[in-house]
Amino acid sequence: MSCSYAEGLSPYDNKGKLGLPEQFDQPDKIRAQVEILAQWIRDSPHTVVHTGAGISTAAGIPDFRGPQGVWTLERQGRPPPPSLDWDSATPTFTHRALAVLTQAQRVQFVISQNIDGLHMRSSLSRRHLAELHGNMFVDQCTVCQRQFVRAQPAATVGQKVDASRSCPAPRPNGRRCRGKLADFVLDWEAELPEHDLDLSLAHSTLAHLSIVMGSTLQIIPAGNLPTYAPKFHSTGKLVIINLQPTKHDKKADLIIRGYVDEVMKLLMTELTLPVPDYQPTVDPVAMQLAVANPETFIEWTQDGPAAEKLTEMAQDVEKKFKLKRKAAKDSAQSMLGKMLKKAESDDKPIKTEEESLESKELKLPATSKPSALLNQATD
Numbered sequence: 001m002s003c004s005y006a007e008g009l010s011p012y013d014n015k016g017k018l019g020l021p022e023q024f025d026q027p028d029k030i031r032a033q034v035e036i037l038a039q040w041i042r043d044s045p046h047t048v049v050h051t052g053a054g055i056s057t058a059a060g061i062p063d064f065r066g067p068q069g070v071w072t073l074e075r076q077g078r079p080p081p082p083s084l085d086w087d088s089a090t091p092t093f094t095h096r097a098l099a100v101l102t103q104a105q106r107v108q109f110v111i112s113q114n115i116d117g118l119h120m121r122s123s124l125s126r127r128h129l130a131e132l133h134g135n136m137f138v139d140q141c142t143v144c145q146r147q148f149v150r151a152q153p154a155a156t157v158g159q160k161v162d163a164s165r166s167c168p169a170p171r172p173n174g175r176r177c178r179g180k181l182a183d184f185v186l187d188w189e190a191e192l193p194e195h196d197l198d199l200s201l202a203h204s205t206l207a208h209l210s211i212v213m214g215s216t217l218q219i220i221p222a223g224n225l226p227t228y229a230p231k232f233h234s235t236g237k238l239v240i241i242n243l244q245p246t247k248h249d250k251k252a253d254l255i256i257r258g259y260v261d262e263v264m265k266l267l268m269t270e271l272t273l274p275v276p277d278y279q280p281t282v283d284p285v286a287m288q289l290a291v292a293n294p295e296t297f298i299e300w301t302q303d304g305p306a307a308e309k310l311t312e313m314a315q316d317v318e319k320k321f322k323l324k325r326k327a328a329k330d331s332a333q334s335m336l337g338k339m340l341k342k343a344e345s346d347d348k349p350i351k352t353e354e355e356s357l358e359s360k361e362l363k364l365p366a367t368s369k370p371s372a373l374l375n376q377a378t379d
């Protein structure tokens with residue numbers, strides 16, 4: 001249950017804004033907004049979706065900062081909200097739609113803060129997914145760092161090692177790895193998984209369209225990544241689908257206040273992409289549960305070489321962005337310099353020798369105009 005997850009985390013005071021009221025757009029407005037979003041998705045060469053707890057509430061898993069969220073109720077001194085067992089929850093329409101969107105190459109990457117494993121269980125492939133805060137249904141080896149699908153959710157949080165469970169994978173020399181398995185659920189302030197983070201940074205930098213679903217964007221760095229699209233690309237856009245206000249609403253090009261599943265149903269119809277029901281046959285957790293041989297494992301390791309390659313591409317984008325900024329700054333400086341010079345020469349009257357001797361004290365201070373110009377330039 002998500003509440004046992006919350007209880008397992010270390011105490012942490014800085015949980016951000018909690019329980020802000022939810023807002024709802026009228027259905028007509030939502031339909032019009034979805035039409036715009038569909039067009040932006042068709043036009044975007046690189047789209048990244050950022051998901052938070054809000055996309056799993058329809059699966060019976062409470063969120064954290066909503067009006068009935070885990071942290072909201074905790075602050076009010078109330079008991080945690082009711083929750084399904086992790087095992088019983090199945091992927092929502094939104095999870096399944098995102099798997100379809102990546103397969104159709106309409107979405108290049110999904111960055112999730114969720115640890116419920118529902119993206120994995122919706123058959124979203126590992127190469128399309130970063131799990132920045134971990135996954136309840138994944139173990140990680142303490143030696144080779146490879147990850148494996150669990151048939152049941154982990155009983156612990158905070159990357160605790162289970163000494164009774166050995167890494168099932170062979171080493172390159174064919175021998176068994178000597179590592180033990182730890183849960184892959186990160187505690188507050190734990191170091192984020194390296195390749196997942198690198199891929200997230202790189203995809204966010206390459207993205208021309210960032211779409212936030214079900215997050216108030218209060219946890220960093222995950223919360224800041226969606227702002228990269230409008231930052232690094234002149235036509236880059238940020239879309240937020242969330243009922244509560246988020247930290248980056250002011251930077252958004254479009255905000256849709258509606259239930260994310262309802263919005264996604266309209267969107268998938270608009271894009272004419274059918275979304276299948278949940279299929280246990282493609283759910284790695286159900287598949288792992290079904291294997292008879294305990295030695296059989298399903299791997300869930302992030303693609304390190306892909307992360308490196310993409311990081312290089314993103315660094316190019318960042319470099320070009322910095323050069324462009326520097327060029328703009330230099331040109332502003334040189335323009336300012338010219339204006340200052342002109343203002344200075346305008347202030348100097350053409351004067352005779354007597355005048356200059358007589359009226360030194362009457363001259364306007366040469367700094368009056370330039371300082372006014374400086375103020376304008378920095379306002």
Ligand SMILES: [Zn+2]
Nearest residue numbers: 141144167177
């Ligand atoms: Zn290992």
